[in-house]
Amino acid sequence: MATQDSTARGQAETRAARAQMQAEMAAQAWSDLANAERSRDDNTARLRALRLAREAEADAEAASKAAAKAAPKTVSKAGSKAVSKTGTKTAAAKAAPKARAKKI
Known part of the structure; x- marks a missing residue:
């Protein structure tokens, strides 16, 4: 009987340790996922700002060329x-x- 109790206790401890390890790994995975999303969003915002600045510059240049042609x-x-x-x-x-x- 004592052997069965110690075996059951050992298995329970093993299951608890495994569950704890899986919980820690899951938390780390969620953290990595959140960091990746944040990084992607930051990069997207940076690229969008660059694109909008480039488009605004091109529009301003086109407008100045049109104004120069309109009034010689x-x-x-x-x-x-x-x-x-x-x-x-x-x-x-x-x-x-x-x-x-x-x-x-």
Whole structure:
């Protein structure tokens, strides 16, 4: 009888130790999983911020290019001659020499 009690007690202790070890391993696994999720979320947020910054920069550059194309500036050269950015005379510059010729 004493042998059966000691055997049963030994088995119970073994089961309890195994259950304790499994509980510790499960807690460690859940902790590792939470750390992996947190790391993934941080990386996703970082990459999203970089993408949004890159897109905002590209949008700003496109807007500045569109604004530059929309309003070409004229440059005044030697009196009344006006030349646009493309190097061609403007309508006012073309008409100015004719008007002076009539005055003389």
